[in-house]
Amino acid sequence: MSHPSPYQRARSPEQKEERRRHLIDTARSLLLEIPDVHDLGINELARRAQMTKSNVYRYFESSEAVLLDVMVEEFAQWHTELVKALSRGGKRSGTIEHIARAFSATAAARPLLCRLTSIFPSILEHNVSAERLQQFKHGLLAVRKQMALDFHGCIPSMSTSAFDRFLHHAVPLMIGLWPLSHPAEVAAEMLGRPELAALRYDFQRDLEEGLMLLLRSLASK
Structure with missing residues (x-):
């Protein structure tokens, strides 16, 4: 499955939902790897999702x-x-x-x-x-x-x-x-x-x- 470019802003509702879904799936994968859920930070999530930190904040506070x-x-x-x-x-x-x-x-x-x-x-x-x-x-x-x-x-x-x-x-x-x-x-x-x-x-x-x-x-x- 291909994921959107980290530098291209999602504009349609479908694109936004695709990015939100990608972030949740990435977070789930990370949580299965790390022993402590506290270790899941926005920086690491953005890196693994191949998105910028500012883009992640567009979907999650x-x-x-x-x-x-x-x-x-x-x-x-x-x-x-x-x-x-x-x-x-x-x-x-x-x-x-x-x-x-x-x-x-x-x-x-x-x-x-x-x-x-x-x-x-x-x-x-x-x-x-x-x-x-x-x-x-x-x-x-x-x-x-x-x-x-x-x-x-x-x-x-x-x-x-x-x-x-x-x-x-x-x-x-x-x-x-x-x-x-x-x-x-x-x-x-x-x-x-x-x-x-x-x-x-x-x-x-x-x-x-x-x-x-x-x-x-x-x-x-």
Whole structure:
């Protein structure tokens, strides 16, 4: 696929969308290479996208804005995979256990989503405009409402509002468990000691357990 010259300004809506798409795809490729999402800066993004820094700023106000767009796409793709996983449950599809397992397994299969989710309230929302943040929040809310409907379709005995509360608490679980289950090298080495085994976290296993506890609590109300 050929990309537009870095010195030629996009004028039509199609050209502008092509450049925005190119920047997001480039950012995604970079994020798969670098260990820390904080290392994604506009300078490096511009270099890899073969665009000038000023041209990048025509499409994104900051590196955080780029990461938010990548995160939105990751959430959309995860939602599609989650719906497929929910439908594969057979007789188990109408159980709390199946929902928790499908949720945790599909989330764990998208480490980039988990990495971005773990920092979006503390990092990604701090250097973007109110307009962009409002757009992001409304998009996030729309996905959450649709997911609540999807879960309600699996277990009609639980209300959509109950599943909305479930998701309200599930996101903080993801935010906290990802860094805990991916500690720094020195911390990981320390946690390898037998006497500290109780402090180890496994993202998929612990997320599934936490989700089941949440669902059982909501189902009993």
